[in-house]
Amino acid sequence: SSVSLQILFYVNGIYYIFYFFATLAMIVYKSQVFSYPDSFLAPDLALLLIMAILEALRLYLGSKGNLTEEEAPLGLSLVLTVGSALLCVYFLAWQTYVFKADVILSAVLLFTYGLVSVLEIAAIAAFVS
Amino acid sequence: VAQLCVCDLLVAQCDVNCCCDPDCSAAEFSLFTTCSVPIVTGDSRLCSQKAAIYSLDVEANPPERIFKLIDHINPNVFCIHTANYQQALSFISPETPTSENFDQLLKQFGSATFSTDFDSWSVNPDSQISSDANGTYRYEYGVPIQTVDAFVRLPSPVVSSWCSDANPAAFLVNQATKCSRLVSVEKCSTIQAVSMLFYINSSILAKWHEFVFQVNITVQSIVVQSLNGIRTLLASSEVLRLPTVLDELCINIVLGVSYHITYTEAGEIIEAAASFVLGAITKETLSIQQSFEISFTQVNTKPVPLSGNPGYVVGLPVRAGFRPQGYPLPNTDKYGQLTILQSTSNQDCLAAAGARTPVLFGYNMISGCQLRITAASECQVLALTLLDLLKGQNFPEYVASFGNSQAQDVLDWVPITHLHTSEQVKISNVFQSSCQIPVSLEIEVQWTKYGSLVNPQARIVNVTATVTTAALNQLLSGRERIVPITSSVVFTDISSPAEPGYKARPTINIKLPFDFFFPFV
Numbered sequence: 001s002s003v004s005l006q007i008l009f010y011v012n013g014i015y016y017i018f019y020f021f022a023t024l025a026m027i028v029y030k031s032q033v034f035s036y037p038d039s040f041l042a043p044d045l046a047l048l049l050i051m052a053i054l055e056a057l058r059l060y061l062g063s064k065g066n067l068t069e070e071e072a073p074l075g076l077s078l079v080l081t082v083g084s085a086l087l088c089v090y091f092l093a094w095q096t097y098v099f100k101a102d103v104i105l106s107a108v109l110l111f112t113y114g115l116v117s118v119l120e121i122a123a124i125a126a127f128v129s
Numbered sequence: 130v131a132q133l134c135v136c137d138l139l140v141a142q143c144d145v146n147c148c149c150d151p152d153c154s155a156a157e158f159s160l161f162t163t164c165s166v167p168i169v170t171g172d173s174r175l176c177s178q179k180a181a182i183y184s185l186d187v188e189a190n191p192p193e194r195i196f197k198l199i200d201h202i203n204p205n206v207f208c209i210h211t212a213n214y215q216q217a218l219s220f221i222s223p224e225t226p227t228s229e230n231f232d233q234l235l236k237q238f239g240s241a242t243f244s245t246d247f248d249s250w251s252v253n254p255d256s257q258i259s260s261d262a263n264g265t266y267r268y269e270y271g272v273p274i275q276t277v278d279a280f281v282r283l284p285s286p287v288v289s290s291w292c293s294d295a296n297p298a299a300f301l302v303n304q305a306t307k308c309s310r311l312v313s314v315e316k317c318s319t320i321q322a323v324s325m326l327f328y329i330n331s332s333i334l335a336k337w338h339e340f341v342f343q344v345n346i347t348v349q350s351i352v353v354q355s356l357n358g359i360r361t362l363l364a365s366s367e368v369l370r371l372p373t374v375l376d377e378l379c380i381n382i383v384l385g386v387s388y389h390i391t392y393t394e395a396g397e398i399i400e401a402a403a404s405f406v407l408g409a410i411t412k413e414t415l416s417i418q419q420s421f422e423i424s425f426t427q428v429n430t431k432p433v434p435l436s437g438n439p440g441y442v443v444g445l446p447v448r449a450g451f452r453p454q455g456y457p458l459p460n461t462d463k464y465g466q467l468t469i470l471q472s473t474s475n476q477d478c479l480a481a482a483g484a485r486t487p488v489l490f491g492y493n494m495i496s497g498c499q500l501r502i503t504a505a506s507e508c509q510v511l512a513l514t515l516l517d518l519l520k521g522q523n524f525p526e527y528v529a530s531f532g533n534s535q536a537q538d539v540l541d542w543v544p545i546t547h548l549h550t551s552e553q554v555k556i557s558n559v560f561q562s563s564c565q566i567p568v569s570l571e572i573e574v575q576w577t578k579y580g581s582l583v584n585p586q587a588r589i590v591n592v593t594a595t596v597t598t599a600a601l602n603q604l605l606s607g608r609e610r611i612v613p614i615t616s617s618v619v620f621t622d623i624s625s626p627a628e629p630g631y632k633a634r635p636t637i638n639i640k641l642p643f644d645f646f647f648p649f650v
Contacts, residue, residue: 094213097214
């Protein structure tokens with residue numbers, strides 16, 4: 001099992017909790033200050049919730065796969081990482097209102113995903129062989 | 130942003146001190162003193178935007194205009210990087226009427242008010258539907274009173290003074306409204322809102338949303354008002370009088386409705402009565418003014434309006450009464466209140482209809498009328514008439530000192546002191562044989578603050594009614610004179626400044642024992 005991958009999963013989890021609450025707070029702020037009709041607010045909130053669920057699932061599977069040295073959960077976690085990355089890009093560029101703070105947070109999250117993906121591929125390669 | 134210029138108001142001409150005006154030439158710029166519009170930007174909350182900066186360089190000779198197009202960066206971390214919602218930062222343009230949506234827009238915005246659907250009122254999901262354990266519904270304060278069709282209507286003016294029939298009467302909210310309505314003799318039987326039937330037609334639901342129990346609106350009394358304003362109470366109020374055309378007049382037009390609803394503690398309506406004022410219109414009448422009122426009484430109670438509990442409340446009538454054989458009687462009807470003359474549009478004292486207005490605590494009032502006296506006026510008769518006019522029919526003798534004084538507490542009632550002064554500046558040793566007519570009545574009510582410092586209550590201490598008279602032949606210096614007659618009420622606060630009360634100093638109770646100096650005493 002790869003120690004660096006495990007550390008990265010742990011850090012990712014903590015950072016994601018911070019990211020989730022920060023984005024939620026900023027959406028609430030935007031809905032009060034700007035004109036944010038319900039038809040735009042609902043998709044943003046729904047996607048944030050989906051992202052949280054995906055993230056939890058992904059981190060659990062990845063951690064389990066890494067500790068038990070099985071490729072299947074790690075592979076699934078990799079696929080889910082792609083999904084999470086897409087959602088992160090949504091919050092970076094396609095949200096109704098994108099703050100500079102949103103850009104910074106999402107960029108850091110994307111960088112983390114990148115690192116996680118690279119380490120996961122290395123771990124899968126190590127476990128398969 | 131470079132093309133926007135707010136101060137460019139004159140077309141093809143140079144606006145003064147407008148640095149962004151494209152019509153100005155360099156020679157004209159040299160005549161400017163400042164730039165009225167120094168910077169033109171978009172929404173400042175965006176992270177980066179273009180800004181056009183205009184300034185005048187006064188150092189150069191002649192002064193030049195400097196135009197710079199720069200990128201304005203918002204340093205705040207919460208600036209909008211991208212806004213994917215097109216109308217985010219601008220006003221939404223309203224719908225343009227086309228042939229498809231014209232009908233819907235007309236229905237929504239076509240009348241004097243942007244009306245909502247009547248149907249949506251009867252099924253109100255988030256209104257106060259209250260039901261207790263058995264599932265029975267009851268009325269609560271402010272809930273519209275339901276009838277079989279829709280609601281009890283109290284037409285009231287909306288936006289303008291024309292009546293809108295869509296105003297519902299709310300439970301336990303005493304309301305009085307006045308509005309105008311367009312009428313004509315030709316359409317007198319077709320306009321629904323001027324006929325009695327419109328107001329008593331549908332019966333009121335006794336409980337909220339329950340169609341089982343219904344209360345019919347009974348006609349309590351009908352007052353008929355003639356064309357010159359004289360009102361007569363009809364003896365029998367059973368007959369329903371509908372508008373009919375008679376001799377080029379339309380009679381039995383509803384001029385006023387007054388509803389009285391009786392309710393129980395459980396929020397049920399058990400009785401409803403309506404009193405009408407019917408009038409007549411001529412061919413020249415274009416509009417009438419209707420007045421509507423609704424009041425609520427709880428069953429088996431006789432409400433006595435207090436003017437304060439215990440101190441008087443500003444704006445409530447001063448309670449007064451008489452004292453026949455021992456106890457002062459607090460009269461709760463209008464005739465026993467302390468009233469003063471009410472000024473009317475017809476300022477002639479002798480033609481006044483005797484309208485009086487109650488004295489409200491804390492409101493200084495002055496009213497009056499004008500008396501035309503000629504040489505032929507009879508002094509004694511005039512004096513009596515004027516005294517009657519100033520004091521009213523039943524001028525009370527006692528005034529309640531607290532807002533809730535009861536008849537049994539004799540000491541809570543303050544007697545009215547009557548004073549009489551004369552407006553004469555004559556030599557005192559000449560015997561005043563000329564007869565005097567009262568020209569003014571001044572009521573001075575002295576009150577004080579009573580009770581705790583935190584919540585002082587108003588208490589009337591003293592009431593003085595001063596009648597000032599003047600000699601009739603003094604007033605008559607010419608053929609005909611117009612004398613102003615005034616009556617006024619003044620409230621004076623004679624409360625002494627508050628003194629804090631301290632508790633008694635504690636005394637040290639030391640007593641020597643009885644046999645302290647034993648051997649010697």
